[in-house]
Amino acid sequence: MATTDLPAASAAKGNWFERIGAGHFLLAVALLVYPAVASDFFLTQIGGYSLVLGMLALSLMMLAGYGGMVSLAQITVAGVAGYAVAIFGENGANVLGFGWPWWIVVPWAVLLASIASALIGWIAVRTQGIYTIMITLAIATAIFYFAQQNYAIFNGFSGFAGVRAPQFWGVDWRAPLPFYYLCLGIAVLAYVAVLYGARSTFGLTLQAVRDNPRRMRAIGYDVTAHKVFAWFIAGIVAGLAGVLMVWFNGRISPGTIGVGAAINILIIAVIGGMRHPIGPFIGAVVVVLMQTFAIDIVGAQRFNTLIGLVFLAIVFFSPDGILGLWERIKPHLAQEGLRPGG
Amino acid sequence: MKIHRRALLALAVATAFTAPGFAFAADDTIKIGLLATFEGPFTVLGEDGERGAMTAIGEAGGMVGGKKIEIVKGSSDASPDSAVRAARKLVEQDGVKVLIGPLSGDEGIAVKDYAKTQPGVTFINGSSAAQDTTFRDPAENFFRFSTDGAQWMAGLGTYAYNDKGYKTVATVAEDYSFPYTQVFGFMAEFCKAGGKVPSKSWVPIGNKDYSSVIAAIPDNVDAIYVALGGADAVNFLTQYQQSGGSAPLIGGSITVDQTVLTAQGKLRDVLVGTPSAGPTADTNDAPAWKAFVEEYKKQPGAFPSPSLFAHAYYVNTKAALIALDEVKDDLSDGGKAFREALAKVSFDSPTGKVSLDANRNGIADIFLTEVSEGADGTLLNKLIKVVPQVNQTLGIPEDQFRALGAVSRDNPSCS
Numbered sequence: 001m002a003t004t005d006l007p008a009a010s011a012a013k014g015n016w017f018e019r020i021g022a023g024h025f026l027l028a029v030a031l032l033v034y035p036a037v038a039s040d041f042f043l044t045q046i047g048g049y050s051l052v053l054g055m056l057a058l059s060l061m062m063l064a065g066y067g068g069m070v071s072l073a074q075i076t077v078a079g080v081a082g083y084a085v086a087i088f089g090e091n092g093a094n095v096l097g098f099g100w101p102w103w104i105v106v107p108w109a110v111l112l113a114s115i116a117s118a119l120i121g122w123i124a125v126r127t128q129g130i131y132t133i134m135i136t137l138a139i140a141t142a143i144f145y146f147a148q149q150n151y152a153i154f155n156g157f158s159g160f161a162g163v164r165a166p167q168f169w170g171v172d173w174r175a176p177l178p179f180y181y182l183c184l185g186i187a188v189l190a191y192v193a194v195l196y197g198a199r200s201t202f203g204l205t206l207q208a209v210r211d212n213p214r215r216m217r218a219i220g221y222d223v224t225a226h227k228v229f230a231w232f233i234a235g236i237v238a239g240l241a242g243v244l245m246v247w248f249n250g251r252i253s254p255g256t257i258g259v260g261a262a263i264n265i266l267i268i269a270v271i272g273g274m275r276h277p278i279g280p281f282i283g284a285v286v287v288v289l290m291q292t293f294a295i296d297i298v299g300a301q302r303f304n305t306l307i308g309l310v311f312l313a314i315v316f317f318s319p320d321g322i323l324g325l326w327e328r329i330k331p332h333l334a335q336e337g338l339r340p341g342g
Numbered sequence: 343m344k345i346h347r348r349a350l351l352a353l354a355v356a357t358a359f360t361a362p363g364f365a366f367a368a369d370d371t372i373k374i375g376l377l378a379t380f381e382g383p384f385t386v387l388g389e390d391g392e393r394g395a396m397t398a399i400g401e402a403g404g405m406v407g408g409k410k411i412e413i414v415k416g417s418s419d420a421s422p423d424s425a426v427r428a429a430r431k432l433v434e435q436d437g438v439k440v441l442i443g444p445l446s447g448d449e450g451i452a453v454k455d456y457a458k459t460q461p462g463v464t465f466i467n468g469s470s471a472a473q474d475t476t477f478r479d480p481a482e483n484f485f486r487f488s489t490d491g492a493q494w495m496a497g498l499g500t501y502a503y504n505d506k507g508y509k510t511v512a513t514v515a516e517d518y519s520f521p522y523t524q525v526f527g528f529m530a531e532f533c534k535a536g537g538k539v540p541s542k543s544w545v546p547i548g549n550k551d552y553s554s555v556i557a558a559i560p561d562n563v564d565a566i567y568v569a570l571g572g573a574d575a576v577n578f579l580t581q582y583q584q585s586g587g588s589a590p591l592i593g594g595s596i597t598v599d600q601t602v603l604t605a606q607g608k609l610r611d612v613l614v615g616t617p618s619a620g621p622t623a624d625t626n627d628a629p630a631w632k633a634f635v636e637e638y639k640k641q642p643g644a645f646p647s648p649s650l651f652a653h654a655y656y657v658n659t660k661a662a663l664i665a666l667d668e669v670k671d672d673l674s675d676g677g678k679a680f681r682e683a684l685a686k687v688s689f690d691s692p693t694g695k696v697s698l699d700a701n702r703n704g705i706a707d708i709f710l711t712e713v714s715e716g717a718d719g720t721l722l723n724k725l726i727k728v729v730p731q732v733n734q735t736l737g738i739p740e741d742q743f744r745a746l747g748a749v750s751r752d753n754p755s756c757s
Contacts, residue, residue, distance in 0.1 A: 041434035045427070092455075148546050149517070151751070157518040157546070158422070158448050161455060251452065255421030292431055295380075295417055301389070303417065304381055 031184055040176040044248070046292065048176075050284040051183040052248060055190050055241035057268040057280030059234040062194055065274040066203060067230045068128075068210035072262045073120050073136040076143050077235050078242030079257035080116040083147070083154060084109035085163060085246045092162020095155040102166035110239035117235025118228055125227040140262045148254035159253025163246050174247055183244055187281070190237045194277045197233070206230050271314055273323025282322050372409045372671050374662070375416060375432035377443025377453070378468055378655070382419030383548050386601055387572065387651045388445055391469055393641040394652030395442060398659035401637055406663045407671035414438055420445070420547070422452035429453050433463050439673045440464050440666070440680075442659055445651060447472035447491070447520030457481040462676040464684065466662050469654030471595075472519035473526070473749050476703040477734060483677070485684055487661040487696050487704040488654035489621060490734060491520050492527030492749070494595040496708040497729040498619040499531025502592055506617060508564040510538045511592065514555060514578065515569035517544035519749070524569045524594045526749040530736055533756035539567075540757045549574060552581045559587075569594025575602045576609065583612050595620035598713050600645045603721040610721055616713045622653045622693060623709035623725040625716075634692035646720060657696060657704075661687045695731065705733045 035043055056074050063069045089105040091097040100108075120139055124132050147154040165174035173182055197203045206226055209216045213223050246252045255261075264287070272283020290310060294303040318324040376395055379388030392415070404411050414436045416428035425444045432438050441463060444453050450470025457465040458481045467475065467486035471494065476486050502508045511532065515521035521544075529539055540563065543555045555578070559566060566589050570578050575597045593616045596602075603613065624647045626632075634656070638648045648656070665684040673680055688697035694707035707730050711723035735743035747753045 039435070041430070045430055045434065145546070156751075158451075161422070161452065249423050249426070250455075251422060251426075253422055253448075255419075256423055258421075260419075292435075295415060299415070301380065 028188075035177055035180060043176040043180045046285075046288055048180050048183045048244075048248060050281070050288045051180075051187040052241050052244045053265070053268055053288060054272075054281035054284035055187050055244075056238055056265050057272065057284055058187075058190055058194060058277055059237040059241070060265055060269045061272075061274050061277060061280045062234050062237070063230060064269065066198055066206050066210065067227060069121075069124065069227065069230075070133050070266070071120070071124065071136045071231075071234075072133055072266060073117075073124075073140045073143075074234070074238050074265050075257050075262045076140045077113050077117045077120070077238040078245055079143070079147070079252065081109040081113035081239035081242030082246035082252040082256065083160070084112045085243055086160035086252055087153065089163065091160040093155050093158070093160045095151075095160070096153070097160075102168070106243055109243055110236055113239025113242055114232050114235030117238060118232040121228045121231025121234075122224075125224055125231070137259070137262070140257070141259055144254055144258050147257065154254070157254060159251065159256070161251040163250055163252065165247035174250070179248070186240055186244065190240065191277050191281070194237070198277075202226070202229070267311060269321075271311060271321050273318075273321030273326075275320060275323055279321060279323040286322065370409055371412045372406060372666065372673075373412045373414055373436065373438045373440075374659075375414050375429075375436065375438035375441035375443070377416040377418060377425065377428055377432065377441060377445075379420050379445045380415070380417035382421075382424075383572065384420045384446060387469075387596075387649065388417075389643070390601070390645065390649045391443075391445055391651040391655040393638060393644055394648060394655035395468075395659040396641055397634070397638045397648075397652070398656050398663060400640065401660075402663050406666045407669070409671045416443070418444055418449060420449060422448045425449035426452050426456050429456055429465075433460055438463070439677055440466065440662055442466045442655065442662060443468035445469050447475075447523065448518050450475040450486075451519060454481045454484045457484045464662075464673075464677045464681055466658045466684075467654075468658060469651045470520070471523060471654075473523045473734070474519065476701045478748060480701050483681060485658075485661070485681075485698065485702045487658045487687075487698065487706075489704045489706050489708070489732065491523035491595065492530065492736060493704075493706075493732045493734060494620045494650075494708060495524055495527030495531070496619060496732040496736060497531070497710040497727060498592065498617060499528050499533070499537070500535050501617055501619075501710055501726070502528075502565065503532055503535035503537045506565070506590075506592075508537065508590075508592070510540055510560075510563045511565050511567050512541040512543070512559045512563045512589075513539060513567040513569070514543045514545065514559070515567075515594065516547050516571065516574060517751070518547065521569040521594065522749040522751065525567070526754060527736065528567055528569075528592070528594075529754050529756060530738075530746075533754065538756055542751070544751055545570070545574070545578075547574065550577060552578045553585070556582055556585050556587060559589075563589060565590045565592050567592040567594070568597050571596040571599075572601055576605045576607075579609050579612055580607065583608065591616045593618035593713070595650060598711075598723060600624070600647050600649045603713065603723075604645065610715070613713045613721060614715060617710070617726070618713070618723065619708055619710045619729075620650050620723075621706065621708060622648070622650050622723075623711045624722040625711075625724045626693070626709065627725075628692070628694075630690065631692045647722070653693065657691050657693075657706075660691065661689065661696070664689055694728070699733055701734065703734045705731055708732045 060074045063071050087096045088098050088100045090099050124135050171178045209223050209226050217223050268283040268287050269280050273279035290307050294306045298306045378391040416432045418425040418428045445468045447470050454475050465484045471491040473490050513525050515525050541560050598618045664687050668683045669679045696706045707728050710727040712726050714724040716722045
C-alpha cells in the first residue's frame with residue numbers, strides 16, 4: 001500500500017505535483033525514456049506516427065467532446081498544412097516549391113490550416129449532429145478530388161515527394177530520435193493546451209453551448225462565433241499534426257487526405273474515447289499497432305477483417321472506447337486496492 | 343488510490359509503446375519481404391502477384407542456396423504512402439535484406455526513393471511499371487526484371503496503324519504514372535507511323551461515372567485506346583457500350599488482362615478483336631510458358647491463366663532466387679555481392695530471355711495479342727506476334743530517348 005502514502009508526501013512538496021497528477025508524471029517519464037528501449041522503427045513508425053495521428057484525433061476530440069461537432073474533415077485540415085509545407089517549402093516534384101525557410105513555412109502552414117478549419121467550421125456550425133458529419137465528409141471528399149485532379153497547385157495523383165524535415169541547431173529533425181522528441185513535444189503542448197483550455201472560460205462556454213445552445217444564445221453569447229473559434233483552435237492542432245505528418249512521410253499525395261484516412265481519424269477518436277484528451281492518443285497507439293502488426297498475426301488475406309473485429313469488439317463492449325473500458329474496470333481495481341496487502 | 347490507478351494506465355501505455363521486436367531469422371532461413379496490394383482497389387491484382395511469387399518459390403522447393411525461404415508479407419493500398427510505410431515495416435522492423443515489390447506505378451517510384459535511404463537492402467520490383475522507377479534518378483539497389491509500361495506497348499502502335507488501319511485514336515487512361523507510361527509507349531510508335539491522337543482523357547482511379555469522359559471523345563476517331571485497370575476498365579467499357587459507342591478498342595496491358603476478361607456481362611462482344619500488347623500472352627504455345635501455367639495453377643485461387651502481375655512477381659522472384667543461389671545466401675557484406683550477381687542475371691523465363699540494362703531495368707520479349715474467344719467460350723489474349731528483346735528506350739538510342747522528356751499527361755503529343 002505504498003501508493004496511498006504518495007499523495008500526502010507530494011502535497012508537502014507543493015501542490016503543483018498534485019495538480020499535474022502522478023499518472024501524468026509516470027506517463028511523461030515513460031514517454032521520455034521510451035527511446036532507450038525502442039528500436040528506430042518503434043520510435044518513428046509506431047511512436048512518432050501514433051503521436052501525429054493522436055494529435056489529429058485530439059483536434060477531432062476537442063470539437064466532438066467539448067463542442068458536440070463531429071468532424072470528418074480533420075485530415076483535410078492537416079492536409080492543407082502538409083500541402084502548404086510542400087508548396088511553400090521545398091519539394092522534389094518540380095512543381096512550385098518556393099523554398100521558403102522552415103521558420104516561415106511552418107507558422108504559415110499552420111495559419112492556413114486553421115483558417116481553412118475555421119472556414120469549414122463556419123459552414124458546418126449551421127448544421128447539427130449527423131448533418132455536421134455529412135457536410136464535413138462532403139468537404140473532405142471535395143478537397144480530396146480537387147487535389148487529385150488539380151495539377152497546377154496540387155500536382156494531381158502523385159502529389160509531392162521529397163519533402164524534407166528541416167535541419168537546424170545541428171540536428172536532422174527527421175532522424176528517429178529527434179523526430180520522436182519533436183512529435184512528443186508538440187503533442188504534449190497540444191494535450192496540455194486542450195486539457196487546460198477545456199477549463200478556461202472559453203472551454204466552459206463551449207461546453208455550455210454544446211449542452212444548450214438556445215439558452216446560451218438567450219443569455220447573450222454569440223454561439224456561432226464560439227463554435228467557429230473552436231474550429232480555428234482545432235485547426236491549429238490539426239495543422240501542427242499535418243506539418244509533422246508531411247515530414248514523417250517525406251511526401252504528400254491525395255491518398256494521404258482521402259476518405260479512408262478521414263474515417264481512420266474518427267475510428268482512432270472513437271476507439272480511444274472522447275471524454276478526455278488522452279483518449280485520442282490511446283486510440284492512435286492501438287490503431288497504429290493493429291494496422292502494422294495484424295498482417296503478421298493472420299496473414300495477408302484477412303488482416304483487415306481482424307482489425308475490423310477488434311474495433312467492433314471495443315465499441316461493442318464500451319461505447320466510450322478504451323477510456324470508457326477503463327472507467328468500468330476502475331471500481332473493481334479500486335476495491336482490490338483497498339484490500340489489505342492489495 | 344488515485345495514483346495506483348493512473349500508474350496502471352501509464353504502464354499500460356508504456357508497454358504498448360515498447361512491444362518488443364519479434365521474430366529473428368534463424369541461421370538456416372533467409373527472409374524475403376513480399377510487398378503487394380492486399381487491400382484497396384487492386385486487392386485482386388495483389389493476390390495474383392503473390393501467387394506468382396509463391397510459384398517461383400514453390401519451384402525452388404522453398405529453399406535457396408541451402409537455406410529455407412521465409413516470406414514476410416507487407417500490404418499497401420496502391421497509394422505511395424502506404425507502400426513506403428509497408429516497406430519500412432518490412433525493412434526496419436522485420437529486418438528483411440531482400441524485398442520484392444511493390445505492385446503499382448507510383449508505389450514503385452516511392453519505394454525507389456526509399457531504397458536510396460537503405461543502401462544495405464536490395465529492392466527488387468514486383469510489377470510496378472512506371473518508366474521513372476528506373477530511368478530517371480534511379481536507385482543503385484533497386485532492380486526491375488519485369489519491364490516497364492512503355493516496353494509493354496512494343497509493336498502495338500505500328501500494328502494499329504499499319505494492320506488495323508487506324509489513323510486517329512483517342513486515349514482514355516487513369517491519371518497516374520503507369521498509364522502515362524503506357525500511353526507514351528503506344529504513342530511513340532503510333533505517332534511515328536503517322537497516326538494522330540486528337541484527344542487524351544485522364545480519369546482518376548476508382549472513377550465510377552464515365553459519361554463526361556465518353557461525351558468528350560471525338561466522334562470521328564477510328565479507335566479508342568483504353569488503359570484502365572480492373573473495375574475501372576469494366577465500368578468504362580460497360581458505360582461506353584450502353585451509351586451506344588461503337589468505335590473499336592485498343593487495349594492497354596492491364597485493360598484486357600484476365601482480371602477484366604473474366605468479368606461477367608455483355609462486355610465480350612465489345613472486347614473480342616481488341617489488339618493489345620504486354621509481357622504475357624494467354625495462348626503462348628512455348629513449352630516454358632505452359633509449364634509455368636501448370637505450376638501457377640497449383641496456387642490456391644489461381645485464375646485460368648496467370649495475370650501479368652503474377653508473371654511480373656514470378657520473374658522478379660525467380661531472378662532474386664537465382665542470384666541468391668549464386669552467392670549462397672551470403673548477404674553479410676550489405677548485400678554487395680548479391681547485387682553484383684543480380685545485375686548479371688540472365689535467364690530463360692517462361693516468356694523468353696530476361697536480362698538487365700545499365701539502369702537495372704529488364705530487357706525482355708513483348709507479346710502483341712488480340713482478344714479472341716477460346717474453344718470453351720472463355721476470352722483469351724491470342725498471340726499475334728512476339729517482339730523480341732525490347733529495351734527500356736524502345737530501340738531508340740538512349741540520348742534521343744531521354745530528349746523526348748519525362749512521361750506526363752501532356753508528353754508525348756501528336757494531335
